[in-house]
Amino acid sequence: MADGLAVVFQHTLAAPVSLEGRGLHSGRPVLMRVLPAEAEFGIRFRRTDLPGGPLIAAAAGNVVETVRCTVLEGEGGARVSTVEHLLSALRGLGVDNALIEVDGPEVPIADGSSALFCDLVQSAGLAAQAQPRRYQRLAKAVGVSNGQSCAVAIPADRFAVSVTLVNDHRHPALSDQFFELVVESAAYRQSVAAARTFGFLAEVEAMRARGLIQGASLENAVVLSDTEVLTPLRYPDELVRHKVLDLIGDLALLGPIHAHIIGIRTSHLLNNKLARAMADELVLV
Ligand SMILES: [Zn+2]
Structure with missing residues (x-):
C-alpha cells in the first residue's frame, strides 16, 4: 500500500x-x-x-x-x-x-x-x-544458525523462500538440491504442495520401535535406504521442495509477511528459531 x-x-x-x-x-x-x-x-x-x-x-x-x-x-x-x-x-x-x-x-x-x-x-x-490483509515486513535482516544449518530473512516486497538441501551423507541416490518459490497460490499448489516428508528406513524402524510414527507408511513419506530412494518421487527434487513447504508452514505462525528467506539445511528447529528472531523485527507495512 x-x-x-x-x-x-x-x-x-x-x-x-x-x-x-x-x-x-x-x-x-x-x-x-x-x-x-x-x-x-x-x-x-x-x-x-x-x-x-x-x-x-x-x-x-x-x-x-x-x-x-x-x-x-x-x-x-x-x-x-x-x-x-x-x-x-x-x-x-x-x-x-x-x-x-x-x-x-x-x-x-x-x-x-x-x-x-x-x-x-x-x-x-x-x-x-x-x-x-495486514502484511508485516522486516525492519532489518536477521539470521540464525544451528550447527551447520543457517537461515537469513531479508527485507523484501513479497514473500519468497530459497532453500538448499545439502547431501551431507553423500547418499548415492541424492544430490545437493536447491529450490526457490515466490509464495503465491498457483505456484505453491503446482510446485511444492505435493512434496512429501521424507525419512531414512533405519531411522523409521528405530522410531517405530519407540512407539513413534505409528501412522507412517510408504504412502505418506518418501523413504530412503542407505543406497536407494524406495518411494517413487513426485518431483526429482521432492526433498528440497518439501523443505520449502515446511518453511512456509513454520513461518505461517508469524501471519502474512513480506520477506525473502534463504535457508541452508533447514529444519523445524531452525525455522522456529528464525520465526522468533523475525518476530522482533517485523513491522506492519
Ligand atoms: Zn514436513
Whole structure:
C-alpha cells in the first residue's frame, strides 16, 4: 500500500470442510474440520476431544516442540502437533482466518504433503472479507544458525523462500538440491504442495520401535535406504521442495509477511528459531 501495492483483502473459507485421517505418531484416526472464521481471527485450532474445547492459536510463541514436527500449546496447556503442512497449505493458498477443529492431539498426516489440504481448501473455495490483509515486513535482516544449518530473512516486497538441501551423507541416490518459490497460490499448489516428508528406513524402524510414527507408511513419506530412494518421487527434487513447504508452514505462525528467506539445511528447529528472531523485527507495512 505505502509502496504502491494493491490492497489485498483477508480471506476465509467459503464453507466448512472436513478430512478424516490418521495421526503420524499415534496412528489413531482423527477427524479434522476446517471452518470459516471472521476477519482478524487468524488461524486457531480447537481440541474438541478435551473438556471445554480449548483453543490453540497458530502463533510462533506457542511452539513448544520442534523435534520431528511442530507442536503448538494453547489454553490450559492443550497441545496439537504436526500442524506445519496444514499451516503451509493455508498460507500458500492465502487463507487468513480459519478455525481448525481436531478430535485428537494430531492433525492428520494425509499423504505426507499438503496436497490434500490444498484440495480441501479449494473444494470449499475462498471468501474475501472486508478487512485488508495486514502484511508485516522486516525492519532489518536477521539470521540464525544451528550447527551447520543457517537461515537469513531479508527485507523484501513479497514473500519468497530459497532453500538448499545439502547431501551431507553423500547418499548415492541424492544430490545437493536447491529450490526457490515466490509464495503465491498457483505456484505453491503446482510446485511444492505435493512434496512429501521424507525419512531414512533405519531411522523409521528405530522410531517405530519407540512407539513413534505409528501412522507412517510408504504412502505418506518418501523413504530412503542407505543406497536407494524406495518411494517413487513426485518431483526429482521432492526433498528440497518439501523443505520449502515446511518453511512456509513454520513461518505461517508469524501471519502474512513480506520477506525473502534463504535457508541452508533447514529444519523445524531452525525455522522456529528464525520465526522468533523475525518476530522482533517485523513491522506492519
Ligand atoms: Zn514436513
